[in-house]
Amino acid sequence: MSKSKKENFRGEELLCPIKYCMDIAGGKWKSSILCILADEKPHRNSNIKRKLGNITNTMLTQSLQQLEDAGMITRTQYNEVPPRVEYSLTEDGKSIIPLLVQMGKWGSIQMEKHSEIRSYCKDCLNTK
Amino acid sequence: MSKSKKENFRGEELLCPIKYCMDIAGGKWKSSILCILADEKPHRNSNIKRKLGNITNTMLTQSLQQLEDAGMITRTQYNEVPPRVEYSLTEDGKSIIPLLVQMGKWGSIQMEKHSEIRSYCKDCLNTK
DNA sequence: CCGGATCCTACATGATACTG
């Protein structure tokens, strides 16, 4: 979150732990990024981008910054040429993974009840 | 969801179970409504509205419809004068409550790590 | 009491071009 951690995008207080949780992993990309980093190996910016497929630079940088601000990931910069930056989960970041796994399991069960919904995203933990 | 269940607001496929889960409980009001209904007693429209405090009729109706479309809640209409409508969790709806509880626990732990974030919302399961 | 129909605004997301 580029703004103060205690406020959401609208400037309102994020007083509810449930919403705080969903705010951190929510949005279009952040849950996918967390899934990618869940292998506990450091990933380069370009590596994450490739796995996500169609994310723009802007959104990737923004999402990574929000996750870093929330204490979920660590950013390590190597002063090389060309520049190299690696991201990896913090301990707090690792702690949200089981939650994502459970959400994935629950979502799969629900989706299977709707015959028209069959495919799963490729970066989802649930596909492992 | 008033649109097809397999599409989100943007018309994109919701192929990821994690995002499907967060889509159902996400948004500004739906998690709170699920928390209110978690006592497994039927609640009237006006009752939910009072507990939420500042939700508009439009948003309340829309959120309830989305939850009903997702199979989380049941809407029962009594043809009385004045009209009475009651909502209660379905079995599928009850199954998401433990997930919300866990999100609340995780969120509480994270929020406590930020000294500036202290208060919790009143309708959150976590306060029970 | 409940909810539909409009209209409106703020902001999340995206497209593009640019720096070191």
Add this chain to the structure above:
DNA sequence: CAGTATCATGTAGGATCCGG
């Protein structure tokens, strides 16, 4: 390679009025 700045757009959320 990584990130920033700017501008454009779709839509979630809200305000308000109306109808049964």
